[in-house]
Amino acid sequence: MGNWVVNHCFSVLFLAVWLGLNVFLFVDAFLKYEKADKYYYTRKILGSTLACARASALCLNFNSMLILLPVCRNLLSFLRGTCSFCSRTLRKQLDHNLTFHKLVAYMICLHTAIHIIAHLFNFDCYSRSRQATDGSLASILSGLSHDEKKGGSWLNPIQSPNMTVEYVTFTSIAGLTGVIMTIALILMVTSATEFIRRSYFEVFWYTHHLFIFYILALGIHGIGGIVRGQTEKSMNESHPCKCAESFEMWDDHDSHCRRPEFEGHPAESWKWILAPVILYICERILRFYRSQQKVVITKVVMHPSKVLELQMNKRGFSMEVGQYIFINCPSISLLEWHPFTLTSAPEEDFFSIHIRVAGDWTENLIRAFEQQYSTIPRIEVDGPFGTASEDVLQYEVAVLVGAGIGVTPFASILKSIWYKFQCADHNLKTKKIYFYWICRETGAFSWFNDLLTSLEQEMEELGKVDFLNYRLFLTGWDSNIVGHAALNFDKATDILTGLKQKTSFGRPMWDNEFSKIATSHPKSVVGVFLCGPQTLAKSLRKCCHRYSSLDPRKVQFYFNKENF
């Protein structure tokens, strides 16, 4: 529990502040429009839905301002770098930027719904009062002339009883931009569902650029001044408190009260979104500038099962373990940038990524590199991004669990730890690593296999065979494979992987593993790192709780959920 609090307290605080601000802005605007005398006459026609619509509009402005900020990844990297004095847990929150982006998007959808429903009621009220002939206050107010020459200042945007609400919607700036914004928002949301994003990334990526229409429409949405309040001058002359009752006598010469005059509320959305839009434009320019910097591909390796390794060099590029980069290949697609975890260690003089076929773009990329006789396609690199996983190096004993594709960041971590160990780096507290590699079949990760083999060899040469203790678990086994393994039981190396360590089949029994580690290291602090599915995270967290001794001096397991 303490662990959870430490890991999450900042996120919880941040979300609480954000929700609190939303609630505060909503209630504040609601009360303002519900109580202020300026909108007394407007309320006479519209009722409480005016305040509802305005309150949700303010929240929409606030959230539209926030939504662009989490996707400025270069800005976030800059913040991360400048705040290096802040604790790592604080900086780790910057890695949850996409989660925040989604939460803000949901809030925008909610407030859009409230705003539209409130305005539907508003339009209906306006329409009814325009058509009313009962001489009520509402109908008189609605009759206020739109003709500027006669000095009239109108309240009801529906100019004549014959005008339909649909006509007003599509001919007023507010209505038209509202429709454009909402349709853009809906298309963005439906193409951004997890299923579509993971299966057809291009649909998501290109449709999401409709945000440009959303932002532009939002900027000019309020220009028409459709929300009307009484002018200052008119309030001084004929305050609603005195004059509302005697509305039949407004036109009489001897009455103290004159017809109220109204003015439109100026557009204010642009004030909220100007700064983030400028920041985002700077971000895109920066991405473009970084992408134009020359990337030299020093080595291209085609691993089995169509895995492509690219070793590259770029001037001024410096990375840390566990970070990722975005790459773009203009000859395949001009606009698409895809993230890949770096698999090289910072100590090496190049940086590398391993690309597996996972969709259209990756397939085309691998095919382009497979052509031996044509020129190598140009690659653009942006990054590195992400909080470094230096925590791994802070624990005396580290338990690293990589499931499936989650094994990729561990390539970088293991290599880095090995380099540090070789140089007897004093910053390295790690004395022992337990590495669990769980995958269905090793085909797509045979490059990782090779890495483990070479690490094995190097450890033997240095005589430190017990530094790295790894186990491989194949979850996609059948009786043939097991039969082969049983027959070759006596061989020194595993028949499937060629590693000294024999492959196990099925899933690891974490209780056994944890109790073994606890007995071998009774006084250490053990860090458990996972890159894999949620279900595995749950079972590992449970085991950490179960096997941590109550005595703080004895073995303690700390679970670090890293979102690589």
Add this chain to the structure above:
Amino acid sequence: MGQIEWAMWANEQALASGLILITGGIVATAGHFTQWYFGAYSIVAGVFVCLLEYPRGKRKKGSTMERCGQKYMTAVVKLFGPLTRNYYIRAVLHLLLSVPAGFLLATILGTACLAIASGIYLLEMNSTHSQESVFLGSPLNPCSSVSPQTPACRNAWELLGGCRPRWAAVRGEQWTPIEPKPRERPHVGGTIKQPPSNPPPRPPAEARKKPSEEAEAAEGPSAGPQDNPIPVTDEIV
């Protein structure tokens, strides 16, 4: 772009449109707006669209994630056969359903979204057909694998769902339900062989005589085919 199954996005969009139609309809009916009966229609149309689009169809490539509890609706949707399977029909149906809701401001958003969903379904049909014609009939790839003798469509029923145009080899442009895989009963100890139930077969007649000969040999050197200079005893372990 060739591998994109637009129908999957169209499905999400149509589901969202259904929800928007329902919401707009409720607002119009509850608020008793003018011409609120269009709102009532919109609720019914929205519910129908949601029920139709809730079960996610199977992807052509890769595994498909089911929506929570969709198997009940899958059974119902399957009942209507080609009417619900064929994406063309779905596209036209959505377009027709969206029109009446367009007369009321509260539901016009639902109309627009449903019309867009209909458009995306048509995009799917277009892209699949053009893919197939390029793959199979272009001069770069003279197809000899597709027999020109494929029977042409016979009747309207086949035309709706069963008929494949002559040059189409890929069945892609329709909604396929996600069937649950039949659970294989785990063979417990499938490789454990039961001990033999029958006694071993009897040895042939000559072998059966051997014990009596050995009994004679135990008494003295045998006069058999071999003369052993040293007495030999058969050690049976």
